[in-house]
Amino acid sequence: MVRISGEKAQEITKKLLKIKKNHLKPRLMRHGFIKNIDEVLFVYYKAPKSYTGEDVVEIMGHGGITIVKQILARAVDCGARQAERGEFTKRAFLNGKMDLIKAETIISMIQAKTKEGLRAASGQLEGGLSDKINEIRGKLMEKLEKIEAAIDFPGDLILKMGELKIEGIVREIEGMISSAELGKITTEGVKIAIVGEPNVGKSSILNVLLKESRAIVSAIPGTTRDTLAEWANINGVPVMLVDTAGIRKGKDEVEREGIKRAIKSIDEADVVLQIIDVTRGKANKCEIPEGKPLIRVYNKVDLKDCKKCDGIKTSAINNIGIDALEKEIYHKIMSGIRNNGEAVVLSERQRQKLIMAKESLQKMGGSDRISMEASLIALELKEAIIALGEITGKEVSEQVINNIFSKFCVGK
Structure with a gap:
């Protein structure tokens, strides 16, 4: 859709569509042609009863980026100019059609990553x-x-x-x-770093939380050489999961850089998932900054029991304990968050x-x-x-x- 707003909206539309004045009746959808470009439908909204509070014409073509670009170019030739970022909503604010809270609500709706985030934002409309x-x-x-x-x-x-x-x-x-x-949590989300030694199942945990195979999984230690970030929906909360390189003494410059980035991801994370392989005996629990929310995940429990483990027991490959892990992630994120329903x-x-x-x-x-x-x-x-x-x-x-x-x- 192409939208034209302003005091010259009618004039530009008449040139663009080669139509007569009486074709622009408020809130009535009409049919027309933009020569050598497309067959379109268009609606005229007379000021102040429009989104921006100005005269507005909305033109709907058949879609496709080339068609839209051509319509925009023709509109500019007829006297329009390219809108700036958020200019339509800015004009709506300046013309008293909405306040800044509603304008920021629209931004949050557009950027919402889950339906719960969208619901939280749209509630402010x-x-x-x-x-x-x-x-x-x-x-x-x-x-x-x-x-x-x-x-x-x-x-x-x-x-x-x-x-x-x-x-x-x-x-x-x-x-x-x-x-x-x-x-902030429901609209912007939180960042979770998945850390641990090489080949403990970090990428497998990432894939099972994403419910798709996104990270390469291999029995070869050090397969993940860089951080991999993907968005997931954990019980309605948008979560950026960051899969990191295994933390150990790097064998080469590339791996050492990956480990350096893994440590940086820990510092930047809102929550840290530390993955521990229960088959290895004594695990190297990498240093986590004091006060950083931490969830210890004991993986591969299908291969060895772990009765004394002080965390969530999982088997990523067999989808064991994943529901419990998701619940613990949600609890850790929402701990101390008040919701008075207002x-x-x-x-x-x-x-x-x-x-x-x-x-x-x-x-x-x-x-x-x-x-x-x-x-x-x-x-x-x-x-x-x-x-x-x-x-x-x-x-x-x-x-x-x-x-x-x-x-x-x-x-x-």
């Missing part, structure tokens, strides 16, 4: 988070008005200060901040602004503190209000707007 932010911001603005009135009429200062009561608002903001980790914060930008708002409110030293200057309290309230406004886009710089929409692809 209904405006749950926006409504919550606007509600809190409205409460703070009411309190700011009372403080400013108290400054103008000092005799009422103690009364006005006693009416602040911001602890409840701080708790609401904390709840939203805690949801950010869940939002609006989920999806971006780091939103989380940071919530933290700023919370810190500004906490600087006030409690809801009924009357020793603090009213002017200072008003200042902190304003800072919190601005931070919340930056989340929805009510108060935001052009640089932030450009940065957000640069994450979109062309055409969105």
Whole structure:
């Protein structure tokens, strides 16, 4: 599909399709031809009742990259220009068709790697988070008005200060901040490094978790010479599994570089799967940074029992213990993650602004503190209000707007 948006959308479409003015009736699909290119259907959306809030025409051809390129080139010849990244959604924001939360929600939906991630993102289209932010911001603005009135009429200062009561608002903001980790996990995913000695079954574990044969499996130690990263769906959580070279004293420069990258993968991982071959007796448990979430996987239990193993027992080749491993991975990822069932914060930008708002409110030293200057309290309230406004886009710089929409692809 080719979309044309702007005040010249009608003019360009008439030139492109060689049609008369009365053919462009709002929300009515019509048939036409783009000479020497394609037979198409097109729909006209009259401003402001369109995605961008401007006049919009959507042209649907038979598909195929060559056809689309030719239609775009012809549209440019008729007076259009190539859209920038996220320009359609940016125009929708600037024209008041959506706020920044919804715009970032669209990014998360496009980038979602699992249906659960898509569900978490699309849930924000209904405006749950926006409504919550606007509600809190409205409460703070009411309190700011009372403080400013108290400054103008000092005799009422103690009364006005006693009416602040911001602890409840701080708790609401904390709840939203805690949801950010869940939002990040469900939309962006986590990174898991699969490590261990050579030929313990790391690549076999990768393949069975991916449910496809992606990594080369061989009885020859050192087959995996570099890291191999693939996305998997573990109980609805998008997980990047990184298969690494066996950790040992490398025999050549290539293997040593692979081992170096394996160690780097451990440092960068959110969770580490350490694969141990139970048939080897005493295993070399490679060093894992303190505090790094670790799951020990004792593989090849079909060849030797392992009653005293302090981890998950598996046989990758026979698909034994894989369900238990997936459950343990999910548990390790979600451990400590709160889900109160309310609006989920999806971006780091939103989380940071919530933290700023919370810190500004906490600087006030409690809801009924009357020793603090009213002017200072008003200042902190304003800072919190601005931070919340930056989340929805009510108060935001052009640089932030450009940065957000640069994450979109062309055409969105």
